[in-house]
Amino acid sequence: MQFVKTRFNYLFNSTKGLILVAIAMIGLVTATWGMLSGPMAEMGVRDWLVKTLGMDLLQAEREGRIVILYHAIAMAVVAIETYIITSLLPMKPFFKMVINLLITAGYILTMIFGLGFAYFGHNWAFHGLYITGLSLIFFAGVLLCVALWPWDKEYGMPSSSALPRGGRELLPSRTGRGAGREGDYATFKGVNLERLAFFATAVTTVISALFGAVPGAYFGNGFEVFLAENIIRYPEKSVMEYSVIGHLHIMLALIAIMLTLIIGRWLDFKGIWQKIAMPLMILGTIVLNLGVWGVVTPLEPVAHMIIYVGATPSMLAALFLLIWSWNKLIRDGTAHLAKPSLGQKLAALVRDPLKFGPTWQMLFMNFTTSGIGIFMAVRLDEIFRVWPAREERIELTGHWHALSAIIATIILFYYGDMLGLKGKIRQLYGWSIIVFSDIALAAVTVFEMKRLFISEAEQQPLVNGLMLALDFGLGMLMVLLAVVLVWRLVDLFKPKGRWTEEQGQELSQEVVK
């Protein structure tokens, strides 16, 4: 009994244990449900899985199943981000405990009962528990906003102008800072702008969740369901349909923005780049949200323009994080050299794949997601709307999935660091994520854009090659994740395993120095 109790305590009462459980749940769902489509379906694996697990898949309910599956996975990702935030940023222990408790119960209920309802017959009690799970997550989000209140003097910082020249004081650990000096971070009238950025992202996430909840209740009442990508070309859309389209776009964007802030905090983003980036991030997040919320108002015709205006500062902020981070990696890695060559600088940049990986993936995202999105927006009528709707749908869903995959890989980089991976294992883990995910993402990007350079009649050999690269990349990533999870499972059976060390560790103590 003690054996189970101590492990349970680690898995559900420590930050790293909670993150491990959520990653394992996502891995399990992704591996299982990934067999229901694409090449796995072609090879007959889907039919076997459906029979083996006793799934009940009605054709008319496919779209509804997919909506629930997206939510089941996304809520676990949101939970991981929340665990990181509550461990990385200072807040009252009560808030941390309650937020983690609510969001854990929330995502597990959402995942288990949501998938149970969607894929294994319609037990309406399951549906109720699914909704309960989502509601708990919403409430955890509200509490997170309260916990992150940036004007609380306890977590505030003196403005940099008020500091003595050189700002020598080390910040108290409760501010969640690394070894930086107070003057190194963005502040405004004593308010820590990084915390304000976290707060703004959390508040807008909670509000944006309503843009899915309200139409969800509306369409659920009449048992109607649709996927946004299937109605994209209709000139007339209802307010509720616009709300769904806005919701799905902004939630993914906010998950990405929150992750960018998390990575910045983990790496101890500071200095002039941080001072410029944080106001941009706050401004971008708020304007981006206003644009998306605007789609359900008379502002709809100009909503896209507002969204572009908001996305630009957010992306610039991420760029500044990248510039600062790469500079730091190069500087730290060549500190022992008087005059490092370009090759030595590059070697220093890529020396630690877990610290290089997150920002590299953000850069790579411009080719697979942002670049595609902007290109589509600019040339929509000339190119993409000349293709049939099903081709346009491939671009839309492809670049959303690519962004989701990038978010997952960035979390895995940070998780690798949390695990304390060192030496060759760290290199192998980090580079495997970079190489395998980028092969897969590059393949899917070419697949999305193939009509620009190849006709339908001639595409099959190219499609075969791209699918092979895509499946190889994703498959190897899943194998890597499985190896990590098996290792952690075995570790749980050891009385003095790594889990015992992780039990009391907080991420704020591991901010990169």
Add this chain to the structure above:
Amino acid sequence: MKHIFLTLGLLAVLLAACAAPDLNAPVPTYDTGIDPSTWAKIPAGEFLSGQEAEETLIDYDYEMMVTNVTTSQYTDYLTAALAAGRVKIGQFNGKKALVGYYPGDEFRGVKHEEKIAAGDWILVPLEDPASRFSFDGTKFAPQPGYENHPMTNVTWFGAWAYCGAQNGRLPTELEWEKAARGSMDDRPFPWGEEIAGQVANFYASRDPFEEMSTFGSRTSPVGFYNGQKYGSFQTASNISPYGLYDMAGNVWQWTGNVYEGMHYRFLRGGSKDTYDMDLRIWVRNNATPTYFSPGVGFRCAR
């Protein structure tokens, strides 16, 4: 050494991906025994439309072709129409095309809407290697082996013109849906609840016409899935409650609606190039009326 093998392996995959497939690879020929010139009668009455199966009334009888229009039927029409001067050789996007007159649509200037003015519009391309017909300057003929396959690489204007010439029209989306589903239930496929490779031609359905390692999917003869055995390939019948074949799979089918504020035309039924989910009766696809593809065909109503 390991690196060399890995690099060579990747290069081999890339080279294979770059190799152009033989679009004119031999195609198996089968007589399905289904007459493409027959029409099915669909009586007035209610049916369940859409994914949510809403009760919908079509208060008139109409008829629809039992199969998609075949390459033979369409090339006969083109030859006659060209000789009669109803169509002519023109240009589309800088390439030779057969064009015909269309009276145009009302333009409302809605966002993304493009004007379809009265004038000559492309019916079929004349220089596209994926077309399954030949043209000697005066006469059109089906590519050998494709006589009883659905006419493909035909634009909405081409489909509209053909149906008009048969004293018919393109079916509306609702007419198409009722013909596919019948009026008894809310089935997802014309034949019932489940889909398998023996009952319809879709992506990687393992029919005798596809070879996924080279040219990929190809069309099957109209009415091919009728329960007959062709060589070692046993089919199941995909006939709809009103007696129509191939209302799911093989080729997307143009429908006739011209909607207010949009120039797109809607396609139904899924095709040889789509996964089974797109073969569900309520699934809609759309494209500009000038779009043509080896996976798009049509049938008429009257």
